[in-house]
Amino acid sequence: MRLTLRRNTTPPTEPGIHGTAKVDRRTKGLTKRLNAGDVAVIDHVDIDRVAADALVSAGPAVVLNAARSSSGRYPNLGPEILVEAGVVLVDDLGDAVMSIAEGKSVRVDGPRVYVGDTLVAEGTVQTPETVAQDLETAREGLSDEIERFAENTLDYLRRERDLLLDGVGVPDVSTPLDGRHVLIVVRGYHYREDLATLRPYIADYKPVLIGVDGGADAIIDAGWKPDMIVGDMDSVSDRALSSGAEIVVHAYRDGNAPGLERVRDLGVDPIVFPATGTSEDIAMLLADDAGAEVIVAVGTHATLVEFLDKGRAGMASTFLTRLRVGGKLVDAKGVSRLYRQRISNLQLVLLSLAGLFAVVMALMATAAGQTFFGVMGARLDDLWSWIGGLFTG
Structure with a gap:
């Protein structure tokens, strides 16, 4: 009897985590097309809480960051959220990792990233211990960041004093806001939970619903219709823009806005509001100038760390806008604690x-x-x- 020996031609399984690369320098843009098990490739210094929550919800196997996920500027919570959720985070990989083509099969073996047999980049794997150490280091340098925050706030006040103090440049809108409650929804911190707790309040008071970019989709997903949408229109769906809501495009000071043509292509004639600062701040200033009685904020920034999450370019406007709006502004969590449904x-x-x-x-x-x-x-x-x-x- 003749025995025939056959060689096993199946290649051995290479070590590490395998997945399809999804690449984008803007984390907000990447999470829209990220699927469970993918390898997310980003370039995000100081991953903030909102970005981390969005990544965790998408369920990637690995997050590859070209930049440092925590630079030590302030104690940002993003890396801790990712690591605690079981997402592998490889940090400080350098710009080479951004050259990976979308859809390529990637293998991550510890700190090393391969496309096929080619080593593309090598970084640092974040662990609970390294994240805790980075947070401690950042807390020690927080006073320096607060000083820079104060300097940036004064600079912003000089440039935008007419808008902040006198409302110069705030456009007229057709949505009636005078004497009414206004609910501003930002797709930020715990916005889903806050909207759920506010259902009795919304049913009783019928506030004007303003969605800030993707916040308009959050309003629709919760079963309501936005009365107004404010933002640069980079993260709001066509469904929301075509819902019949009044559209206010947040533009640069020169009047240009990335999403302006997109809105017009949908057959919508928007109002253009040129201003620096963030879109959520613009929405608050607009509601205050139009005579809103109460402004309830969902998913917006309220604490010092949340201000710092915006970066020095954004946190000054966030802070000063809240000083301008003053006693009208109520956080959604405060409403849910104080409000009792009327009989x-x-x-x-x-x-x-x-x-x-x-x-x-x-x-x-x-x-x-x-x-x-x-x-x-x-x-x-x-x-x-x-x-x-x-x-x-």
Whole structure:
């Protein structure tokens, strides 16, 4: 009997994590097309909390960052969120990693990144220990960042004092805001949970719903329709832009805006609001200038770390806008803690009838109650007969 020996031609499995590369320097743009198990390739210094939450929701196997996920500028929470969620984070890979073509098969073996057999880049794998060390280092240097924040705030105030102090340049809008509650939704910190807790408030007060870019889609996903959409229109869907809401395009000071032509191509005639600062700040200034009574903020920035998450270019406008809006501004979490749903007149009538019905049924279950209702029934019958006699006599 002849034995034939065959060689095993199946190549050995190469070590590491394999996945399809999705590449974008803008983390916000990448998360829209990121699928579970992909390898996310980004260039994001100081990954903030919103970006980390969006990445975790998309479910990538690995996040490859060309930049440092925590530069030490301030204690940003993004790396900690990713690592705690079980996402492998490889840091400080350099610009070479951004040369990986979209859709390529990538292998990540520890700190090394391969496309085929080619080593593309090598960085640092973040662990709970390294993340904790970076946070501690960042806290030590926080005072320097606060000083730079103060300098940037004064510079922004000099450039935008007319807008901040007198409302110069705020456009007129057709949506009635004077004397009304306004709910501004930003797709930021815990916006889904905040919208869910505000359902009774929205049902009772019927506030004007303003979505800031993707916040308009959050309003639609929650079952409502936005009254106004404010932003540069880089992360809002065509569905939201075509919903009938009034569109306010946040433009640069020269009047140019990346999303302006996109809006016009949909057949929508937008209002253009040229201003520096962030779109959420522009929405608050617009609502305040139009006479809103209360401004409720969902998903916006409120704490020092959240201001720093915006970067020095954005946190000055965020801080000063809140000083301008003043006592009108209420965070969504504060509304949910303080608000109690109002009871309507109809609800009071129904509650009274239910209580009366319960008393009647309880009396009928007793002998005295049965006798009482029997006597009352006889008296009512006599009264009815007497009234009938008046008309037949």
